[in-house]
Amino acid sequence: MQFSVYQQTHIGGRKLNQDRMGYLYTRDALLLVLADGMGGHLRGEVAATIALQSIATRFKAQATPYVRKPERFLEEALQQAHEDIMRYTRDKAMPDSPRTTIVACLVQHNSAVWAHCGDSRLYWLRRGQVLGRTRDHSHIEYLIAKGQADASERATHPDRNKLYNCLGASTPPKVELSRAASLEPGDILLLCSDGLWAVLPDTEIAHRLSAQPITQAVPEMIAMATTIAGSRGDNTTALAIQWQGAGTPDAAGDPSVVSTQMVPEGEVTSRLDAPAATPAPDDPFDEDDIEKAIAEIRDAIEKSSQILK
Structure with missing residues (x-):
């Protein structure tokens, strides 16, 4: 496999960046993940971090060198991430569990399948056209589907930020899966936060991604979004790949191009980005406590994953 990849995040007007993103790949499989910790709940950034680590651990256990059942993998991975967040909540005796939205995409054999909970999105584009896009698990999307609101209200409706699906809630998540998408060279997959x-x-996202390489389009879109949003802007994060297919000659000198044939057999390469998280002054859990809890969860996940091999 060969693809270009670029990811970037910006804190926006917030005091803390609760977005997390990353990608992992073997010789024959690529996993993209983006999580947006929910700021209305305590330690949303921890929920997002645990979700990424949980899903990544499962990928490392099952991508040998590709995942046998992609849809089942994604559904079970997101459900496991939810359970790991709930375990963290119990271990810390927290009054409420941290929560996060999630979107993940698995690419292998020139095909992509994705899953999501919440309103972190995936776009599938080809020659400037949006061929596929996740449907937000929000109240406004529910109203639009029922014919009780117009699509033009997505950006202005007072209930646009009310979600009914995420990881870490008392109600187990309902993982929405896509159909398999057959990729062609030049196709773009974009994962992004709200x-x-x-x-x-x-239309602007599609135009930017079609007019220039993702290494230029992604940072320009993030800069534009944060400028428009100003001091009240949310964390802004994007992870994009441009698919080049299998057997494509290496693009010499382009650091954004990844050729998975360079990965030794049996190994997984990963790039998981996690902005530094500074606890609020009244937060009872300091960073050492958080890292210790996450490490314990990661160890438990890795032990349980041995059963899946």
């Missing part, structure tokens, strides 16, 4: 899509319309 800090981007809530500010830039789909």
Whole structure:
């Protein structure tokens, strides 16, 4: 496999960046993940971090070198991430569990499948056209589907930020899966938080990604979104790949191009980005406590994953 990849995040007007993103790949499989910790709940950034680590651990256990059942993998991975967040909540005796939205995409054999909970989005684009896009698990999308609101109200409706599905809630998440998408060279997959899509319309996102390489388009979109949103802007995060297919000659000198044939057999390469999280002054859990809890959860996940091999 060969693809270009670029990811970036911006704190926006918030005191803390609760977005997390990353990608992992073997010789034959690529996993993209983006999580947006929910700021209305305590330690949303921890929920997002645990979700990424949980899903990544499962990928490392099952991608040997590709995942046998992609849809089942994604559904079980997101459900496991939810359970790991709930375990953290119990271990810390927290009054309420941290929560996060999530979107994940698995690419292998020139095909992509994705899953999501909440309003972190995935766009599938080809030659400037949006071929596929996740449907937000929000109240406004529910109203639009029922014919009780117009699609033009997505950016202005007072209930646009009310979600009915996420990881970490008392109600188990309902993982929404896509159909398998057959990729062609030049196709783009974009994962992003609502800090981007809530500010830039789909037409602008499609135009930017079709007009220039993702290494230019992504940072320009993030800069545009954060400028427009100003001091009240949300965390803004995007992870994009441009698919080049299998057997494509290496693009010499382009650091954004990844050729998975360079990965030794049996190994997984990963790039998980986590902005530094500074606890609020009244937060009873300091960073050492958080890292210790996450490490314990990661160890438990890795032990249980041995059963899946």
